[in-house]
Amino acid sequence: MATITYREALNQALSEEIERDDKVVLMGEEVAQFKGSYKVSEGMLEKFGSDRIIDTPISEAAFSGLAVGAAMMGMRPVVEFMFWSFCYVAFDQIFNNAANVRYMSGGLINVPIVFRGPANGGTNVGATHSHTPENFAANTPGIKVICPATPADAKGMLKSAIRDNDPVCVMENTILYNLQGEVPEENDFIIPLGKANVVREGSDLSIIAHGKSVHTALEVAQTLDETNKVSAEVVDLRSIRPLDTETILSSVRKTNRVLLVEENKPFCGVDAQIAFLIQDQAFDYLDAPIKRVSAIDAPQAYSKSLENAQIPNHDRVLRKAMELI
Amino acid sequence: MEGLHHDTIVDGEEDDSPAKEQNVPVEEERVGDVRSEDFSEKQINRSLTPEERVNLYEQMARIRRFEERSLRSYQQGHIGGFLHLYIGQEAVAVGAVSVMGEDDHVITAYRDHGHALAVGMDMDECMAELYGKKTGCSKGKGGSMHFFAPDKNFWGGHGIVGGQTPLGLGIAYALKFNKKAGSCLCFMGDGATNQGPFYESLNLASLWNLPVVYIIENNGYSMGTAEARHSAGEPLARRGDMFDIDWSVSHGHDVYEVRHTINDALERAHNESRPSVLEIVTYRYRGHSVADPDQTYRSKEEIEEYKKSKDPINLYKEKLIAEGYLTEESALEIDRLAKEEADASAEFAQASPLPDPTELMDDIYWETDNPANKTSQGTMFFETP
Numbered sequence: 001m002a003t004i005t006y007r008e009a010l011n012q013a014l015s016e017e018i019e020r021d022d023k024v025v026l027m028g029e030e031v032a033q034f035k036g037s038y039k040v041s042e043g044m045l046e047k048f049g050s051d052r053i054i055d056t057p058i059s060e061a062a063f064s065g066l067a068v069g070a071a072m073m074g075m076r077p078v079v080e081f082m083f084w085s086f087c088y089v090a091f092d093q094i095f096n097n098a099a100n101v102r103y104m105s106g107g108l109i110n111v112p113i114v115f116r117g118p119a120n121g122g123t124n125v126g127a128t129h130s131h132t133p134e135n136f137a138a139n140t141p142g143i144k145v146i147c148p149a150t151p152a153d154a155k156g157m158l159k160s161a162i163r164d165n166d167p168v169c170v171m172e173n174t175i176l177y178n179l180q181g182e183v184p185e186e187n188d189f190i191i192p193l194g195k196a197n198v199v200r201e202g203s204d205l206s207i208i209a210h211g212k213s214v215h216t217a218l219e220v221a222q223t224l225d226e227t228n229k230v231s232a233e234v235v236d237l238r239s240i241r242p243l244d245t246e247t248i249l250s251s252v253r254k255t256n257r258v259l260l261v262e263e264n265k266p267f268c269g270v271d272a273q274i275a276f277l278i279q280d281q282a283f284d285y286l287d288a289p290i291k292r293v294s295a296i297d298a299p300q301a302y303s304k305s306l307e308n309a310q311i312p313n314h315d316r317v318l319r320k321a322m323e324l325i
Numbered sequence: 326m327e328g329l330h331h332d333t334i335v336d337g338e339e340d341d342s343p344a345k346e347q348n349v350p351v352e353e354e355r356v357g358d359v360r361s362e363d364f365s366e367k368q369i370n371r372s373l374t375p376e377e378r379v380n381l382y383e384q385m386a387r388i389r390r391f392e393e394r395s396l397r398s399y400q401q402g403h404i405g406g407f408l409h410l411y412i413g414q415e416a417v418a419v420g421a422v423s424v425m426g427e428d429d430h431v432i433t434a435y436r437d438h439g440h441a442l443a444v445g446m447d448m449d450e451c452m453a454e455l456y457g458k459k460t461g462c463s464k465g466k467g468g469s470m471h472f473f474a475p476d477k478n479f480w481g482g483h484g485i486v487g488g489q490t491p492l493g494l495g496i497a498y499a500l501k502f503n504k505k506a507g508s509c510l511c512f513m514g515d516g517a518t519n520q521g522p523f524y525e526s527l528n529l530a531s532l533w534n535l536p537v538v539y540i541i542e543n544n545g546y547s548m549g550t551a552e553a554r555h556s557a558g559e560p561l562a563r564r565g566d567m568f569d570i571d572w573s574v575s576h577g578h579d580v581y582e583v584r585h586t587i588n589d590a591l592e593r594a595h596n597e598s599r600p601s602v603l604e605i606v607t608y609r610y611r612g613h614s615v616a617d618p619d620q621t622y623r624s625k626e627e628i629e630e631y632k633k634s635k636d637p638i639n640l641y642k643e644k645l646i647a648e649g650y651l652t653e654e655s656a657l658e659i660d661r662l663a664k665e666e667a668d669a670s671a672e673f674a675q676a677s678p679l680p681d682p683t684e685l686m687d688d689i690y691w692e693t694d695n696p697a698n699k700t701s702q703g704t705m706f707f708e709t710p
Contacts, residue, residue, distance in 0.1 A: 025502075051502070056529070057525075057528060057529065057532070059525035059528065059529065061491060061521065061522040061525050062491045062494065062522055062525030062526045062528070062529050063491075063525075063529065064491070065488070065490070065491020065492050065494065065495060065522060065526070066491050066492075066494045066495040066498055066526075066529065067495060068491070068492055068495055069432075069480070069491065069492035069493060069494060069495020069496045069497075069498070069499065069509075070495040070496070070498050070499040070502070071495070072475075072480060072492070072495070072496070073495070073496055073499035073500070073503075074499070075499050075502065092485050092488050092522070093488070093491055093492075093522075096484075096485055096488060097483070097488060097492060101473075101481070102688055102689065102690070102691065103466055103467075103688050103689050104463055104466060104467040104471040104473070104481070104482070105463055105467060105471070105473035105475070105481065105688075106461070106462065106463035106464035106465075106466055106467065106473075106688055107464075107687065107688035107694060108463075108473050108474075108475050108476075109473060109475055109480070110691050112691075141689050141706070142689055142690065144690075144701070160700065160701075163700070164692070164700065164701070165691035165692060165695075166690045166691050166692055192700055192701055192702050193700070193701040193702070193703070194701040194702040194703025194704075194705075195702045195703065196703075239701075239703060241705065242701050242702065242703035242704055242705045243703050243704045243707075244702060244703040244704075245703065245704045246703075273707070
């Protein structure tokens with residue numbers, strides 16, 4: 001095990017897969033000479049050359065679609081969005097073409113492609129740069145969606161995504177890029193998609209979260225333990241589609257109380273689906289209504305004071321947890 | 326005659342558009358005129374064997390008869406949704422596909438039946454797809470706008486106007502990456518030239534020297550909006566100029582001219598890895614989709630005039646007869662066989678089974694179709710039959 005950052009973990013995953021499979025290329029804005037807007041691809045141009053690490057113009061629709069066309073032909077492109085917010089100008093290419101070509105061709109054509117980049121608020125960049133589209137990406141059959149929260153998951157799951165024969169949307173988080181964590185060093189370290197992780201065991205309450213919310217949930221669980229003698233279990237979904245329904249349900253059956261936390265907006269957010277799942281399949285195990293904390297339901301605000309109040313923070317999550325106890 | 330203005334001078338109107346440059350056919354023509362340049366003398370056409378010449382005719386006749394038969398089935402209620410017919414444009418797909426080599430690929434928009442048959446897809450699987458049957462080329466999951474045959478280098482069949490233009494770029498990119506001397510013929514309509522991704526694609530095609538050939542099948546109307554009302558700055562192909570892409574305007578009612586035009590672009594793609602934008606002026610006889618009213622934006626006379634003077638199949642038949650490759654009798658026989666084949670495809674489609682609702686869940690993910698090689702865990706689907 002080595003301790004590296006989330007950013008370095010992504011870099012390792014990309015580098016190892018590019019080395020392993022000559023059909024893998026990385027393309028996007030500023031990924032090569034500039035070393036990546038968030039330096040995820042630092043050193044890769046020098047190592048792999050401009051045929052594999054490809055700078056594109058600011059044309060998300062064209063380079064996303066180009067990558068889909070190349071994937072249809074058997075390549076395995078990794079498309080970096082500087083922000084997932086920018087996918088909106090490439091919507092047709094991702095959610096019509098990548099998602100539907102296999103189905104519409106009766107299974108004749110595969111689209112082994114990865115779309116990746118940060119999808120988060122919390123960085124004072126305003127509404128246009130702070131979207132968290134994991135909910136509507138996961139709403140599209142044909143697409144897989146993952147939200148790794150730790151360096152190890154970032155590496156293991158990105159490697160899985162690149163080897164996957166279906167389109168995978170990898171939603172990262174700029175605030176996590178500097179997060180350090182232990183990551184296995186072996187080349188074949190992978191984490192399968194669709195496997196949630198119980199990152200803290202507990203018995204009184206299940207806090208179910210994904211992405212950066214996992215870290216907020218862990219902090220709240222620590223506070224609950226230290227100040228309230230409440231034992232909270234924290235489940236990191238890791239993957240939105242496929243979804244590890246078994247791990248969710250077995251945690252609920254154990255603790256009988258559920259708090260869902262996400263930085264997604266609430267209406268038709270990921271946790272709306274999780275809440276449905278729990279009431280549908282573990283209703284008799286619930287000792288209290290399912291509670292939920294999401295981003296405040298407004299366009300993402302610029303001002304730090306506003307945005308800090310908007311994104312689920314320690315105090316808001318703690319308050320909601322206390323309502324359940 | 327608004328829709329044909331790109332090819333016509335309306336009486337009393339001087340055409341002084343700046344577009345008339347060397348790439349545009351020199352002579353202006355009125356509907357009804359026949360051009361003087363004889364493309365049968367071009368090398369790519371001189372080398373055709375008699376059998377190949379007749380085969381071009383057969384392919385066009387097959388497409389025409391298939392489309393007519395599908396229209397009848399639509400009117401009889403056997404086909405749902407939209408049906409965008411290719412009648413009138415047959416020489417474009419047939420001419421283009423006939424000059425392709427083994428590493429050349431095709432992608433097109435939703436008016437895709439002609440291209441599908443031209444690349445060699447079977448009438449049965451195409452008609453069955455229109456009927457929504459299990460035996461359809463996409464098992465009844467794609468429909469009229471979404472035919473695919475990757476084994477024939479045919480990548481669809483795409484429903485969103487202009488949405489295929491970046492995909493065509495990607496096919497060309499993959500060919501170049503894999504060091505194939507091939508190209509992608511990316512067909513589109515005149516309406517698609519006003520979609521943003523097309524320009525993004527042109528920029529990348531030129532910047533990265535990709536062997537993609539954008540073929541604008543300009544039938545004069547984007548749905549019901551005539552070119553004069555949807556596009557500034559004619560001709561449309563000139564839009565390639567701002568990206569330093571070679572462009573041209575040519576006629577789509579002469580299969581020999583189409584072959585010559587496409588072949589030039591293919592050579593450019595193969596030898597120089599450079600893109601092209603080819604505007605091929607053509608005309609569709611039916612509505613945008615057959616359910617659309619056709620008389621709101623053009624006159625019956627306009628359609629009749631084109632049919633009379635520029636029907637690609639009639640013109641080619643006359644040419645082949647004049648050249649001695651075909652007789653009236655053999656032409657009739659080809660047409661009869663095409664009709665029979667189309668009728669048989671409708672019978673095949675009619676007799677084919679409908680897909681079972683359980684098949685809804687097939688062909689979504691490679692992984693769920695290949696459970697033995699599954700790597701993911703968890704739940705993939707949240708509502709199943």
